[in-house]
Amino acid sequence: xxxLSVVASALILGGVALSAxxxxxxxxxxxxFARMHAATKPxxxxxxxxxxxxxxxxxxxxxxxxxxxxxFLQLVTAPIAAHMVGRAAHSRGADVGGGIxxxxxxxxxxxxxxxxxx
Amino acid sequence: xxxxxSIALTVLLVAAGLAxxxxxxxxxxADRMVALDSLLLTIASGIAVNAAATGTGExxxxxxxxxxLGFIGSVTVARFIERRGP
Numbered sequence: 001x002x003x004l005s006v007v008a009s010a011l012i013l014g015g016v017a018l019s020a021x022x023x024x025x026x027x028x029x030x031x032x033f034a035r036m037h038a039a040t041k042p043x044x045x046x047x048x049x050x051x052x053x054x055x056x057x058x059x060x061x062x063x064x065x066x067x068x069x070x071x072f073l074q075l076v077t078a079p080i081a082a083h084m085v086g087r088a089a090h091s092r093g094a095d096v097g098g099g100i101x102x103x104x105x106x107x108x109x110x111x112x113x114x115x116x117x118x
Numbered sequence: 119x120x121x122x123x124s125i126a127l128t129v130l131l132v133a134a135g136l137a138x139x140x141x142x143x144x145x146x147x148a149d150r151m152v153a154l155d156s157l158l159l160t161i162a163s164g165i166a167v168n169a170a171a172t173g174t175g176e177x178x179x180x181x182x183x184x185x186x187l188g189f190i191g192s193v194t195v196a197r198f199i200e201r202r203g204p
Binding site: 001005008009012013015016017019020022023024026027032035036039042043046047050051053054057058060062063066067069070073074077078080081082084085087088089091092094 | 119122123125126129130132133134135136137139140146148149151152153155156159160162163166167169170173174175178179181182185186188189192193195196197199200
């Protein structure tokens with residue numbers, strides 16, 4: 001087992017452990033925003049670790065470029081998706097679980113292009 | 119690498135099962151969407167682990183498609199929630 005393979009195994013096992021922790025948090029946390037907090041960590045860091053480990057292990061220019069493309073796409077799209085789901089849940093009055101709700105305080109709870117009344 | 123791949127795939131299976139429970143149980147549509155996004159991400163991770171364990175990158179194209187499908191689904195359902203209802 002070469003040194004590169006050991007590093008790849010460590011990266012894969014770390015990312016997989018992060019994914020499992022995200023699954024546990026997804027099941028046990030009380031409201032939508034806490035669940036998103038648990039689920040969006042492995043979405044970026046876990047996938048980056050697993051794809052980096054796979055790229056070290058597989059080798060080959062085509063495979064590595066495809067894995068780098070997946071990492072790049074995930075880095076670009078994960079914050080957008082999390083932001084839109086969170087804003088949609090908030091605009092429908094989801095439970096924020098205590099604390100200060102700055103979005104509601106500003107009176108900007110919905111996007112500007114949403115029709116306000118049916 | 120075979121042992122590591124088996125362990126990693128088992129742990130990913132457990133994570134996918136937990137996300138599936140939330141997907142079936144989740145009280146609101148946003149809960150289900152978060153769980154579905156997490157489930158698709160676990161599938162993409164499983165494809166990467168499979169590529170590392172077998173040493174062939176045949177299914178990495180599928181990984182790109184699955185990752186993009188999660189994003190498009192999340193954005194679409196978020197727009198739907200904002201316009202229509204819970």
